[in-house]
Amino acid sequence: MARTNTLQFMILGLLTRQEMTGYDIKQTFDKEKAEFWSAPFSQIYPELSRLLKKELIELVPDETKNSRKKTYRISSQGFKLFNDWLKIPLTPEVTQLNNDDFVLRLHFLGKDDQDILQPLMTLRKQTIKVELAQLELELVEVAKHPKQYGHELIIRKELANKNNDLKLLNSTIKKS
Amino acid sequence: MARTNTLQFMILGLLTRQEMTGYDIKQTFDKEKAEFWSAPFSQIYPELSRLLKKELIELVPDETKNSRKKTYRISSQGFKLFNDWLKIPLTPEVTQLNNDDFVLRLHFLGKDDQDILQPLMTLRKQTIKVELAQLELELVEVAKHPKQYGHELIIRKELANKNNDLKLLNSTIKKS
DNA sequence: GCGAGCATGTAAAAGGTTACATGATTAG
DNA sequence: CTAATCATGTAACCTTTTACATGCTCGC
Numbered sequence: 001m002a003r004t005n006t007l008q009f010m011i012l013g014l015l016t017r018q019e020m021t022g023y024d025i026k027q028t029f030d031k032e033k034a035e036f037w038s039a040p041f042s043q044i045y046p047e048l049s050r051l052l053k054k055e056l057i058e059l060v061p062d063e064t065k066n067s068r069k070k071t072y073r074i075s076s077q078g079f080k081l082f083n084d085w086l087k088i089p090l091t092p093e094v095t096q097l098n099n100d101d102f103v104l105r106l107h108f109l110g111k112d113d114q115d116i117l118q119p120l121m122t123l124r125k126q127t128i129k130v131e132l133a134q135l136e137l138e139l140v141e142v143a144k145h146p147k148q149y150g151h152e153l154i155i156r157k158e159l160a161n162k163n164n165d166l167k168l169l170n171s172t173i174k175k176s
Numbered sequence: 177m178a179r180t181n182t183l184q185f186m187i188l189g190l191l192t193r194q195e196m197t198g199y200d201i202k203q204t205f206d207k208e209k210a211e212f213w214s215a216p217f218s219q220i221y222p223e224l225s226r227l228l229k230k231e232l233i234e235l236v237p238d239e240t241k242n243s244r245k246k247t248y249r250i251s252s253q254g255f256k257l258f259n260d261w262l263k264i265p266l267t268p269e270v271t272q273l274n275n276d277d278f279v280l281r282l283h284f285l286g287k288d289d290q291d292i293l294q295p296l297m298t299l300r301k302q303t304i305k306v307e308l309a310q311l312e313l314e315l316v317e318v319a320k321h322p323k324q325y326g327h328e329l330i331i332r333k334e335l336a337n338k339n340n341d342l343k344l345l346n347s348t349i350k351k352s
Numbered sequence: 353g354c355g356a357g358c359a360t361g362t363a364a365a366a367g368g369t370t371a372c373a374t375g376a377t378t379a380g
Numbered sequence: 381c382t383a384a385t386c387a388t389g390t391a392a393c394c395t396t397t398t399a400c401a402t403g404c405t406c407g408c
Contacts, residue, residue, distance in 0.1 A: 007367085017323075023387050032327070035311065035334050043368065045389055068376075068387065103333075109326035117326070135211065147193075150285035150293070151208070157279075157344055158211050161337045168333055183395085199359050219396065221361055244359065244404075358405070366397070377386070 006104065007039055007047050012056065012082040013108040015074040019060050022048050022070065036103055048072060056081060090119050096127040099165075118173065125169045128162050135159050182280065183215055183223050188232065188258040189284045191250040195236050198224050198246065212279055224248060232257060266295050272303040275341075294349065301345045304338050311335050 014020060014028055022044050029038045048070075051057045056078035060071040074082070086105055089097045102124045109117050139155045142148045190196060190204055198220050205214045224246075227233045232254030236247040250258070262281055265273045278300045285293050315331045318324045 005367085021387075022389090035314070036330065040369070041388075042370080042390080049389095070388080103330055106326040106330055110323040111325040112322075113326075138211070146288070147286040149287040150282040150289075153344070153348060154212065154279055154282055157341060160340045160344060164336045164340055165333060168329070168336060172329060181395090197359075198361090216397070217360075218362080218398080225361095246360080354408090356406090356408105359403085361401080363400075364398085366395100368393100368395075370391100370393080372391080373389085375387085377384100379384085380382090 006037075007043060008051065008056075009082060009085050009104070010037065010039070011044070011047060011051065012074055012078050012085075015057060015072060016079060016082060016108070019071050019073045021072070033107065036107075051078070086116060089123055090116070094123075096130065097123045098127065099124075121169050121173050125166060125173070128166050128169070132159065132162050132166070135162070182213075183219060184227065184232075185258060185261050185280070186213065186215070187220070187223060187227065188250055188254050188261075191233060191248060192255060192258060192284070195247050195249045197248070209283070212283075227254070262292060265299055266292070270299075272306070273299045274303065275300075297345050297349050301342060301349070304342050304345070308335065308338050308342070311338070 010029070010033075011025060014025055020028070022041065025048075026039070026041055026044055029044075048057070052059065052072070055075055057072045058075050060073050062069070062071070086108065088094065089101060089105070097120070102120065105120060106117075109120075135155055135158055139152065139159065142152045142155060186205070186209075187201060190201055196204070198217065201224075202215070202217055202220055205220075224233070228235065228248070231251055233248045234251050236249050238245070238247070262284065264270065265277060265281070273296070278296065281296060282293075285296075311331055311334055315328065315335065318328045318331060
């Protein structure tokens with residue numbers, strides 16, 4: 001998974017949509033994101049404390065004095081940080097985009113975010129093409145040795161998956 | 177990635193094939209396994225020390241007094257441990273096999289390991305079917321909301337990839 | 353002689369998992 | 381009243397990454 005404080009951005013991303021408690025966030029990770037990402041309470045609660053200290057999120061004042069329950073909302077600084085992160089792969093220095101970084105961002109983009117969505121998909125498409133070329137070369141090497149049969153199957157699987165992703169990206173880019 | 181000391185089994189797996197130095201192991205990870213796994217020197221060298229202490233590997237005596245270079249080979253206990261690990265998903269208690277655990281093992285299986293290969297692929301096939309069913313349900317939910325467009329694309333991508341994997345597994349299982 | 357690649361490590365920090373601990377609310 | 385679920389956290393441990401540190405060997 002991506003190295004640079006993924007959890008932070010996952011939480012901020014969820015909070016751009018609505019106010020939530022730590023418990024809600026965990027539920028959402030487990031249900032909505034389970035196919036590619038999750039985090040336990042022991043990671044979520046300390047991260048919420050850190051985000052609060054950094055003033056990237058704030059506590060929603062509790063009118064009902066419902067005490068122990070802590071509802072958070074994103075702050076304007078948090079919102080800015082998150083939006084900058086969303087666009088990081090589109091800065092000129094970044095010339096490739098791996099699957100994790102792509103999927104993590106894609107999750108927070110709606111049909112109306114075409115201005116980010118389109119260049120993001122184009123960048124991912126380019127990266128996949130490079131990866132495909134490397135895998136083709138590897139396949140030639142590996143296919144020679146019957147002892148590397150399992151390895152060969154892995155490469156064939158990866159090739160099929162990436163070709164598939166490419167097809168999906170193409171059809172989505174056209175549909176813009 | 178898999179939680180239970182993956183690096184240990186990756187190293188043991190490589191050493192079942194030939195004697196190697198820590199440097200060789202890193203090279204192999206980067207070249208041969210780059211498509212799904214790697215590890216830095218700072219992880220490899222300490223792990224080799226631990227494996228040596230546990231007597232799962234041994235130093236190959238250096239005839240040439242070539243000093244600083246340390247070549248390792250797998251011990252009989254190490255070989256046993258590795259082979260048990262290879263077959264763990266095939267014990268009766270284990271009823272599902274995620275992609276990482278599958279690929280990690282597949283890498284070390286040759287065309288002549290059909291006795292492990294076939295049940296491993298059958299188990300993975302069953303797991304994929306469950307995962308596909310869950311994704312289909314999620315897709316129905318998510319497709320309703322245009323704000324979840326990115327999330328929908330992720331699910332479609334996952335569905336396509338898993339269907340693809342299933343096809344490949346089927347054709348490989350038949351080819352036994 | 354010099355730079356690329358061979359070769360081995362340590363230290364610190366960050367990220368992630370598992371176990372432990374506690375208590376309130378709500379539906380049956 | 382009691383079990384499930386809501387709700388928040390700490391501690392210990394393990395894994396992984398990044399940075400630092402050192403020295404040899406071989407081809408040009």
